[in-house]
Amino acid sequence: KKAKLPYVKSIHDFDFSFQPSIDERRVKEVLSGRYIHNGENILLLGPPGVGKTHLAISMAFEALTQGYQALFITANDFIAECQKAEKQGLIQQIIKRYSRPELFIMDEIGYFAFDELSAHTLFQIISRRYEHGAMIITSNKSYIEWGKIFGDEVLATAILDRLIHHSTTINIKGDSYRLREKKKAGIQP
Numbered sequence: 145k146k147a148k149l150p151y152v153k154s155i156h157d158f159d160f161s162f163q164p165s166i167d168e169r170r171v172k173e174v175l176s177g178r179y180i181h182n183g184e185n186i187l188l189l190g191p192p193g194v195g196k197t198h199l200a201i202s203m204a205f206e207a208l209t210q211g212y213q214a215l216f217i218t219a220n221d222f223i224a225e226c227q228k229a230e231k232q233g234l235i236q237q238i239i240k241r242y243s244r245p246e247l248f249i250m251d252e253i254g255y256f257a258f259d260e261l262s263a264h265t266l267f268q269i270i271s272r273r274y275e276h277g278a279m280i281i282t283s284n285k286s287y288i289e290w291g292k293i294f295g296d297e298v299l300a301t302a303i304l305d306r307l308i309h310h311s312t313t314i315n316i317k318g319d320s321y322r323l324r325e326k327k328k329a330g331i332q333p
């Protein structure tokens with residue numbers, strides 16, 4: 145699929161009762177898609193396994209269903225794409241590709257550090273999208289740790305400033321769904 149979703153997850157498969165820190169009404173409000181029309185951002189934060197990617201994919205899928213263009217990439221794949229593009233002199237094309245769609249989803253910021261090139265490329269994309277192109281970002285790291293992820297406190301602050309200005313943050317505090325499934329199967333985590 146053009147949006148490059150890694151797989152399809154529906155909001156109907158999401159068990160809100162397992163994750164009481166998530167306000168189901170706010171998620172449903174996001175799914176209505178108004179943030180895309182308004183060029184606002186959705187930030188999904190929380191530890192591994194709490195459903196950030198599942199929710200991000202559900203939101204992206206809903207956006208596609210409503211006829212919006214969306215593009216999904218993990219932070220790690222983005223870093224790899226930037227490194228490859230630079231060798232071929234194609235960084236401007238990366239910036240264009242991810243600035244254009246009405247919705248841009250970057251999943252899993254925080255597991256790997258951005259090098260200088262990919263950090264600056266992401267900053268340019270976020271600057272171009274600011275106040276007109278919606279984004280969904282997921283991260284396992286709190287904002288104070290973003291300086292380390294981007295290797296530059298000033299750049300991290302500039303990125304966060306633009307992301308947060310018009311945004312909804314969904315902060316998930318709870319147990320990993322993956323571990324719950326292991327526990328049910330009798331496997332010790």
Ligand code: ADP
Nearest residue numbers: 157158159162192193194195196197198321322
């Ligand atoms: P994260 O991105 O926060 O690390 P994921 O979204 O990848 O977590 O969730 C891990 C797995 O558990 C996925 O298969 C996802 O579909 C499932 N999952 C997580 N939370 C829930 C939930 N509340 N209800 C149903 N499935 C869930």
Ligand code: MG
Nearest residue numbers: 196197251252
């Ligand atoms: Mg994830």
